[in-house]
Amino acid sequence: MNISEWLLQVARVSPDAPAIRCGLDLHATYGQFAARSAGMATHLKDSLGIRKGDRVALFMQNCPAYLEILHAVLWMGAIVVPINYKLHPREAAWIIGDAKARVVVTQTGTVFASGTELAKTCNELGLQDPALTAAAQSSAEITPPADTGKDDVAWLFYTSGTTGRPKGVMTTHGNLVAMSLAYAMDVDSPTARDNSLYAAPMSHGAGLYHFPIIRAGGCHVIPQSGGFDPAEIAELAQALDNLVFFAAPTMIKRQIAHARATGYDGTGIKTIIYGGGPMYLADIEEGLAVFGARFVQIYGQGECPMTITVLPRDLVADTAHPNADARRGSVGFAQAGVQVRVVDSDMRPLPAGEVGEVVVSGDALMKGYWGNEKATADTVVDGWLRTGDLGSMDADGFLTLTDRSKDVIISGGTNIYPREVEETLLAHENVSEVSVIGVPSPEWGEDVVAFVVATGDGPCDAPQLDAWCKSRMASFKKPKTYHFVQDLPKNSYGKVLKTSLRERIAQELEGEHQA
Numbered sequence: 043m044n045i046s047e048w049l050l051q052v053a054r055v056s057p058d059a060p061a062i063r064c065g066l067d068l069h070a071t072y073g074q075f076a077a078r079s080a081g082m083a084t085h086l087k088d089s090l091g092i093r094k095g096d097r098v099a100l101f102m103q104n105c106p107a108y109l110e111i112l113h114a115v116l117w118m119g120a121i122v123v124p125i126n127y128k129l130h131p132r133e134a135a136w137i138i139g140d141a142k143a144r145v146v147v148t149q150t151g152t153v154f155a156s157g158t159e160l161a162k163t164c165n166e167l168g169l170q171d172p173a174l175t176a177a178a179q180s181s182a183e184i185t186p187p188a189d190t191g192k193d194d195v196a197w198l199f200y201t202s203g204t205t206g207r208p209k210g211v212m213t214t215h216g217n218l219v220a221m222s223l224a225y226a227m228d229v230d231s232p233t234a235r236d237n238s239l240y241a242a243p244m245s246h247g248a249g250l251y252h253f254p255i256i257r258a259g260g261c262h263v264i265p266q267s268g269g270f271d272p273a274e275i276a277e278l279a280q281a282l283d284n285l286v287f288f289a290a291p292t293m294i295k296r297q298i299a300h301a302r303a304t305g306y307d308g309t310g311i312k313t314i315i316y317g318g319g320p321m322y323l324a325d326i327e328e329g330l331a332v333f334g335a336r337f338v339q340i341y342g343q344g345e346c347p348m349t350i351t352v353l354p355r356d357l358v359a360d361t362a363h364p365n366a367d368a369r370r371g372s373v374g375f376a377q378a379g380v381q382v383r384v385v386d387s388d389m390r391p392l393p394a395g396e397v398g399e400v401v402v403s404g405d406a407l408m409k410g411y412w413g414n415e416k417a418t419a420d421t422v423v424d425g426w427l428r429t430g431d432l433g434s435m436d437a438d439g440f441l442t443l444t445d446r447s448k449d450v451i452i453s454g455g456t457n458i459y460p461r462e463v464e465e466t467l468l469a470h471e472n473v474s475e476v477s478v479i480g481v482p483s484p485e486w487g488e489d490v491v492a493f494v495v496a497t498g499d500g501p502c503d504a505p506q507l508d509a510w511c512k513s514r515m516a517s518f519k520k521p522k523t524y525h526f527v528q529d530l531p532k533n534s535y536g537k538v539l540k541t542s543l544r545e546r547i548a549q550e551l552e553g554e555h556q557a
């Protein structure tokens with residue numbers, strides 16, 4: 043089944059229902075949305091010679107036409123390659139080259155200089171291209187989406203690449219259906235009254251979640267800012283009601299800070315889905331205090347998009363269960379349609395409570411890495427995806443992530459999980475952000491080093507944080523040194539780049555050696 047069938051079906055049943063808004067302004071009804079996508083699909087096929095299975099890249103900021111062109115690509119059976127618009131054009135060009143995309147769609151049509159390598163193999167198509175806009179407005183009868191099988195690739199997503207080159211993850215039409223069904227079972231109950239807001243890049247998880255919203259006939263709202271602006275979100279929520287959005291933990295922190303400063307209590311927000319990185323207990327507790335039970339947590343990975351575990355809203359907000367705090371600090375339990383295990387290095391399941399690698403199997407699991415059979419074979423073993431995340435599962439199936447396996451610090455032969463040290467430091471009222479890494483130490487193997495962003499509201503120095511840690515955790519886990527910084531290096535999805543922090547320390551050590 044071609045997932046664009048959902049769009050056609052809603053357009054047939056509710057052609058006049060609002061489908062896409064830019065802020066409060068209506069950009070398209072479902073009838074217009076489907077007609078534009080179908081018209082552009084015909085143009086891609088008949089005028090630009092794109093064939094089923096060809097790749098079409100999208101390199102643009104969130105905008106109302108994003109979903110229309112995305113469905114045009116899927117409609118004709120081609121593969122969409124969504125590229126984060128925050129990447130440098132050179133990085134985008136690398137992805138386009140790796141995917142061997144035939145066309146890249148951009149807002150202006152002039153992002154890539156003519157005469158470059160890219161220009162020889164791939165055409166850049168601006169959203170305002172006259173032939174494309176004419177095709178979008180064509181009054182020809184809607185041709186239904188091309189037939190595709192459930193194993194046909196729909197979405198070729200490049201991993202954020204916190205280490206090394208990004209890899210293309212082949213996500214099939216069947217994977218997207220599995221992800222959407224799990225959304226409706228576990229994450230939220232999508233309805234035609236939902237207003238789904240895209241405050242995070244549509245090329246990533248936020249964009250993936252538009253599929254279940256289409257199926258439910260809900261409206262897609264692109265903020266006029268094109269990105270994340272807490273004041274704008276608060277205004278849209280109050281004007282539109284039933285606002286649903288996906289946000290990375292750093293965005294939630296900013297939304298809560300805005301609410302605290304303005305007295306906004308979350309009116310009009312139906313659900314905030316958070317995930318994509320660790321949400322520290324102190325932050326979610328503050329979120330609950332300000333907005334109440336509007337939060338759902340998901341844990342996913344490009345390789346099993348948005349669909350590994352879920353912590354449903356009742357459990358995020360629960361205070362009654364004896365394990366309520368531990369559950370809130372977990373990422374929840376396996377989503378519908380996938381199985382999750384914690385295993386040892388030989389892929390043998392570990393008993394409850396023991397830390398090992400998280401593996402997942404099920405219908406949402408990628409088909410493999412694009413053009414990289416070796417990486418696929420290393421990552422998917424007997425149908426189980428090795429996530430590279432470490433965690434433990436309790437007797438009730440709740441998974442608590444400790445860290446990425448490569449981030450674990452081994453000091454004096456003992457494993458130290460940076461996340462635990464980060465949680466402890468973040469609980470200090472004058473600490474705003476923190477990242478903990480291990481650095482080589484001749485004596486201990488590795489030493490614990492903390493990078494701290496202070497709130498600026500009160501004293502925050504090394505002796506104070508040291509005393510704080512000492513009163514809360516085993517002394518061997520305490521950071522050896524603290525670096526106070528203005529901000530933490532993050533990739534374009536807001537994930538802290540521990541590799542950059544490690545490089546920084548390596549450079550400092552080298553400088554000391556030379557001095």
Ligand code: AMP
Nearest residue numbers: 202317318319320340341342343344373
């Ligand atoms: P990506 O493939 O870029 O979406 O990154 C996926 C990675 O983000 C996972 O492997 C985890 O390390 C991390 N991640 C995703 N969701 C969560 C979550 N809810 N809590 C903690 N880490 C998460």
